[in-house]
Amino acid sequence: MRDTPYLAVDVQLLEANLSTMAEHCRRLGMALRPHAKTHKSVEMARRQLSHGAVGLTVATVAEAEIFADAGFDDLFIAYPIWAEGPRADRLRALAGRVRLRVGVDSIEGARMLAHAAARGEHPAPIFVAVEVDSGHHRTGVAPDQAGTVAVAATEFGLAVDGVFTFPGHSYAPDARGVAANDEAEALAIARDSLLGLGLDCLVVSGGSTPSADAAQGRATGGVLTELRPGVYPFFDAQQWELGTVAPERIALTAVATVVSVRGARVVVDLGNKVLGADRAAYASGFGRLPGTPSARVVALSEHHATIEFEGADLAPALGTRVRIAPNHVCAAINLADELVVERDATEFTVWPVNARGANT
Amino acid sequence: MRDTPYLAVDVQLLEANLSTMAEHCRRLGMALRPHAKTHKSVEMARRQLSHGAVGLTVATVAEAEIFADAGFDDLFIAYPIWAEGPRADRLRALAGRVRLRVGVDSIEGARMLAHAAARGEHPAPIFVAVEVDSGHHRTGVAPDQAGTVAVAATEFGLAVDGVFTFPGHSYAPDARGVAANDEAEALAIARDSLLGLGLDCLVVSGGSTPSADAAQGRATGGVLTELRPGVYPFFDAQQWELGTVAPERIALTAVATVVSVRGARVVVDLGNKVLGADRAAYASGFGRLPGTPSARVVALSEHHATIEFEGADLAPALGTRVRIAPNHVCAAINLADELVVERDATEFTVWPVNARGANT
Numbered sequence: 001m002r003d004t005p006y007l008a009v010d011v012q013l014l015e016a017n018l019s020t021m022a023e024h025c026r027r028l029g030m031a032l033r034p035h036a037k038t039h040k041s042v043e044m045a046r047r048q049l050s051h052g053a054v055g056l057t058v059a060t061v062a063e064a065e066i067f068a069d070a071g072f073d074d075l076f077i078a079y080p081i082w083a084e085g086p087r088a089d090r091l092r093a094l095a096g097r098v099r100l101r102v103g104v105d106s107i108e109g110a111r112m113l114a115h116a117a118a119r120g121e122h123p124a125p126i127f128v129a130v131e132v133d134s135g136h137h138r139t140g141v142a143p144d145q146a147g148t149v150a151v152a153a154t155e156f157g158l159a160v161d162g163v164f165t166f167p168g169h170s171y172a173p174d175a176r177g178v179a180a181n182d183e184a185e186a187l188a189i190a191r192d193s194l195l196g197l198g199l200d201c202l203v204v205s206g207g208s209t210p211s212a213d214a215a216q217g218r219a220t221g222g223v224l225t226e227l228r229p230g231v232y233p234f235f236d237a238q239q240w241e242l243g244t245v246a247p248e249r250i251a252l253t254a255v256a257t258v259v260s261v262r263g264a265r266v267v268v269d270l271g272n273k274v275l276g277a278d279r280a281a282y283a284s285g286f287g288r289l290p291g292t293p294s295a296r297v298v299a300l301s302e303h304h305a306t307i308e309f310e311g312a313d314l315a316p317a318l319g320t321r322v323r324i325a326p327n328h329v330c331a332a333i334n335l336a337d338e339l340v341v342e343r344d345a346t347e348f349t350v351w352p353v354n355a356r357g358a359n360t
Numbered sequence: 361m362r363d364t365p366y367l368a369v370d371v372q373l374l375e376a377n378l379s380t381m382a383e384h385c386r387r388l389g390m391a392l393r394p395h396a397k398t399h400k401s402v403e404m405a406r407r408q409l410s411h412g413a414v415g416l417t418v419a420t421v422a423e424a425e426i427f428a429d430a431g432f433d434d435l436f437i438a439y440p441i442w443a444e445g446p447r448a449d450r451l452r453a454l455a456g457r458v459r460l461r462v463g464v465d466s467i468e469g470a471r472m473l474a475h476a477a478a479r480g481e482h483p484a485p486i487f488v489a490v491e492v493d494s495g496h497h498r499t500g501v502a503p504d505q506a507g508t509v510a511v512a513a514t515e516f517g518l519a520v521d522g523v524f525t526f527p528g529h530s531y532a533p534d535a536r537g538v539a540a541n542d543e544a545e546a547l548a549i550a551r552d553s554l555l556g557l558g559l560d561c562l563v564v565s566g567g568s569t570p571s572a573d574a575a576q577g578r579a580t581g582g583v584l585t586e587l588r589p590g591v592y593p594f595f596d597a598q599q600w601e602l603g604t605v606a607p608e609r610i611a612l613t614a615v616a617t618v619v620s621v622r623g624a625r626v627v628v629d630l631g632n633k634v635l636g637a638d639r640a641a642y643a644s645g646f647g648r649l650p651g652t653p654s655a656r657v658v659a660l661s662e663h664h665a666t667i668e669f670e671g672a673d674l675a676p677a678l679g680t681r682v683r684i685a686p687n688h689v690c691a692a693i694n695l696a697d698e699l700v701v702e703r704d705a706t707e708f709t710v711w712p713v714n715a716r717g718a719n720t
Contacts, residue, residue: 001444001445001446002445002446003421003445003446003447003450003720004720005719005720006720037662037663059662059663060663061363079619079629079663080619080620081619082617082618082619082629082678082679084361084617084679085361085362085363086361086362086363087363090363105620106620106621106678108678108679109619109620109678112679138620138627138659138661138664138666139619139620139627139664140620168661257442257444258442259439259440259441259442259469259499260440260465260466260469260498260499260500261466267440267498267499269439269442270719272636272637272638272691273691273694273717273719274719276632276637277632277636277637277638277639277688277691278632278637279637299498301498301528302397302419302690302691303397303419303420303439303719304498304499306498318442318466318468318469319442319444319468319472328637330662331632331633331637331662334633334662334695335694335695335717336717337717357633357695357696357697359365359630359633359634359663360363360364360365360366
């Protein structure tokens with residue numbers, strides 16, 4: 001018996017989710033480059049590659065270093081890294097031992113990357129992809145400006161792989177199809193802006209878990225050559241409430257114990273230091289119980305989750321164990337040092353969260 | 361030059377904040393038992409004790425174990441622990457080496473604690489305090505029921521220290537004074553319900569950082585004997601926006617680099633994996649810049665914070681470093697492995713976040 005709270009992974013559901021996404025990408029003619037920021041786990045990444053992933057996506061240089069140390073040799077830091085100070089040296093060292101692609105969304109950022117790649121006694125090739133904004137309005141240039149950045153990067157001596165976007169506006173009710181369309185349009189314009197300036201554009205990379213189903217790859221006449229979903233191995237309450245997945249497929253839950261009961265409301269011994277505090281406008285609460293869909297997590301503090309059941313007769317007693325799917329699995333895993341892996345509801349191993357907190 | 365992102369502590373502001381709260385508690389005749397869940401740091405706890413704190417408050421058995429290992433010998437787990445399984449043994453081991461007080465808010469919970477204290481070859485005394493609900497409506501019994509729980513605990517063989525509450529409803533605009541009044545009323549009723557049943561009630565413990573200023577201790581005719589604020593060493597954007605503190609006193613900020621600029625909006629290289637995702641209804645954004653109060657953190661994802669400045673001419677250039685106060689400092693620190701300590705804006709040491717992730 002393990003003390004609560006902890007994060008439990010159902011390995012059979014996990015394997016099914018890994019297999020389904022890999023098959024989806026194969027069928028549509030897209031390379032699968034899953035985002036490792038979700039799981040931050042070497043064992044998870046190995047499983048993704050064994051299902052056919054071509055490499056990993058990461059968010060930070062520190063994540064790239066950890067996966068490189070574990071033997072992964074094809075990494076994409078899908079982020080407009082500002083390559084200054086120690087980070088410049090770390091990037092060059094990385095590029096010397098793995099096939100490293102880095103995001104750029106400005107000419108100045110490309111210039112810094114090129115300096116990082118070239119300086120010192122051991123220059124190393126850094127490949128880049130130009131980030132474009134497909135509607136999420138976070139980072140990324142306007143799609144028709146991708147060629148300009150790519151030309152500058154080439155002149156600085158960087159090798160340009162192609163273009164990428166993150167259709168993050170897929171994280172809203174009924175937005176999955178629209179976001180996938182926006183993504184395809186933006187990437188087509190971006191690709192054409194490179195081709196029009198005489199550059200190659202071998203990589204056209206997109207993807208999020210909600211929009212993955214609506215994405216179109218080369219095998220179906222689409223523009224995408226590569227997909228970068230993150231959340232799909234586990235899914236979470238957000239994906240359930242967005243309609244991306246049925247609750248039966250959610251492979252990660254936080255296990256908690258009921259410590260206080262007041263009628264139909266109980267408090268369990270975990271809070272936002274386990275689940276994370278993410279709560280989108282469309283969320284029904286601060287997490288959701290796959291085993292009791294009618295229950296609502298109505299309040300969350302650091303070590304308390306208040307769950308309201310439909311009636312006092314349905315509320316679990318003191319000491320009962322309850323399983324809650326986090327709203328956002330990436331945030332929950334980044335709070336944990338390990339994942340407790342279960343098969344047939346029995347613990348059989350523990351996977352470390354190798355890249356937890358690797359933010360630099 | 362340290363790669364961003366990281367959490368920076370201004371040690372001079374920190375010391376001033378520690379001193380101010382310690383003096384406040386002395387003046388009002390309250391013991392100061394700061395909540396270590398905020399900082400999770402042995403060095404921070406030592407400084408709190410050197411300013412006169414009588415012991416520490418913690419939220420979990422795991423936090424208690426870490427501070428006990430570091431030599432702290434008077435700990436209050438201000439949480440209605442369900443003492444079952446390995447946790448029961450861990451509690452008994454703790455009680456054998458420190459003066460351990462634990463929260464209870466049910467007769468069943470008290471019975472489990474008593475079993476934990478008594479079983480095995482080395483029984484150890486566990487002191488308890490009965491938690492009452494003073495308006496936050498999370499855990500805690502009704503104030504007039506505190507005596508009933510205390511009598512049961514005594515009959516089970518536990519030693520009752522007194523009563524406690526957390527006036528968490530102080531975390532709302534203009535609620536600090538009301539919450540402090542509610543706290544005092546609830547604790548007075550709870551104390552009297554113990555006294556009326558023939559029990560002592562030496563400890564009457566309350567406190568939160570927002571309500572601390574309005575609390576009344578024995579020296580001013582108030583009911584409180586003990587205060588348990590957590591956030592006050594650092595403060596954060598929430599406390600600023602609640603009016604608890606001026607931005608000039610905020611002692612912890614997250615340091616980030618501008619990686620993308622679009623007019624008056626810039627994106628910096630940290631997100632909710634550094635700041636946490638807490639955002640109360642009254643918050644102006646996902647954090648706040650003490651150096652630029654007019655700026656707003658309008659969006660936050662895992663590794664991106666989008667900051668809107670009043671005009672494009674005021675927006676910092678690519679590569680500029682920016683300092684953001686997290687909305688909730690407890691969440692931010694629990695994401696970090698270390699705090700970078702600065703004096704006169706120069707780094708001089710690093711403190712580990714010893715109890716990061718200690719949730720069990």
